[in-house]
Amino acid sequence: MFRRGRLALLALGIALTVGLSACSTPGQTGETSGGEVTATLRDPDPQPIATDPQPVLPVTVRGFDGANVTISDASRIIAVDRFGTLAQTVYALGLGARLVGRSTAAKLPAILDRTDVTPGGEAMSVEAVLALHPTVLLTDTTTGTAAVFEQLRAAGVAIVYFDPTRTLAGTGPQIQAVADALGVHEQGIALAQRTATEITAATAAVPAGKAKPRIAFVYLRGTALTMLAGPGSGADAMIGGLGAEDAGTASGLTEPFVTITSEAMIVARPDILLVMSDGLASIGGPAGLLKLPGVGQTPAGRDGRIIDMSDAVLLSFGPNTGRVLTTLVPAVYR
Missing domain, CATH: 3.40.50.1980 (Nitrogenase molybdenum iron protein domain)
Structure with a gap:
């Protein structure tokens, strides 16, 4: 069901935190007492490049x-x-x-x-x-x-x-x-x-000389649907843009998404868990995520390194891509 071109993975949306920040940085991060970092794009609506341009058709x-x-x-x-x-x-x-x-x-x-x-x-x-x-x-x-x-x-x-x-x-x-x-x-x-x-500005902001963190993107929709991302998921491209290593791909996954198992998570050895905010909430927050098979036995699980970002923007790519990367970089390299 989760093969390339047939991935029925529709992000289910989230109530976005929206700030009026046309002259400020693209986003902010906030750490909870448990180590979770929420990366928030201040204004998820991209600035239109033009005002009602007239299409030249047909x-x-x-x-x-x-x-x-x-x-x-x-x-x-x-x-x-x-x-x-x-x-x-x-x-x-x-x-x-x-x-x-x-x-x-x-x-x-x-x-x-x-x-x-x-x-x-x-x-x-x-x-x-x-x-x-x-x-x-x-x-x-x-x-x-x-x-x-x-x-x-x-x-x-x-x-x-x-x-x-x-x-x-x-x-x-x-x-x-x-x-x-x-x-x-x-x-x-x-x-x-x-x-x-x-995008160029965002990737240039990745700190030089640091070891690449291993980041696992985990797709969550309640405990009935918990998936670890691999090659072709889109998450691997976003993680690469952060100067990091996609844990799923590095562990040998060949599919865009596989069901989370203890073995898969332990082999992936992520330093950071990257999730969508609604998905994280659907399993009871960070505490629920750490209860999934094998998660607590990973470096990310032991250290509580969890980054969540709005479902509406995290993997949307398109015109928001650079702004998403710019917001995630300080969360990854804090």
Whole structure:
């Protein structure tokens, strides 16, 4: 179920701590008495690169599925993927007013009032999509079945697929691909460049000369769903951007996510546990995390080294990537 391209992992959102910090640093960290560090992006809404740019349409683009799609109208956009990246990108391009539908994972405060077409994090609903009368649907292969997409295409919806893989190197190209599909090529260039500059600044802030910490990303949704991340999860790319070593990959995992076992955690030997805030709350906080199989026997478990960050931004990549890294660096290297 947790293979690349089929990962039904929809972040379920979180009540975000939002500060008015346009002239301040991207985030802050706060340590609890138990050693847990919460890394908070002060304002999770990225600054739009333009104000309501006018799309130059029609355009024909080749989607990730290899199909050529012609978009002649971008007035009603639905953007759906497992981490909310596409909706975030639409907003950052200055097209937020045209966004009418999103996935559960797209929890930026600025777009919370848009209709959720994957209610509860489930697969996309044909009825929910068609009720919004979209002129274009931006998506990937993780949010609906082939039958769903066939029904939507038969109903006349222009569907553009994007690569579901999340990497730092792929952030800029995906921003540009979204911009090109919506007829705002120049805004895509500007946003991709701004994001690249922020990522470069964030990675440059990683302290030199220090040993790489081993960080394990743990996906939690109650005790019934506890997963350790490995290669291709997206978490490995974020951890690499922090100048750290992904514990799951280093331990020999070959899948993006595997069920947590005592053996897997002990072999992974993480120095730090990285989790989403809602997931941590779903198992009773740090105390609940330390009760999971093998966690208490790891260096991170013994030292209480836990970093949590909002579900809405931690693995969203896209225009927030540099700001997320900038916020996490001091939490990792405190």
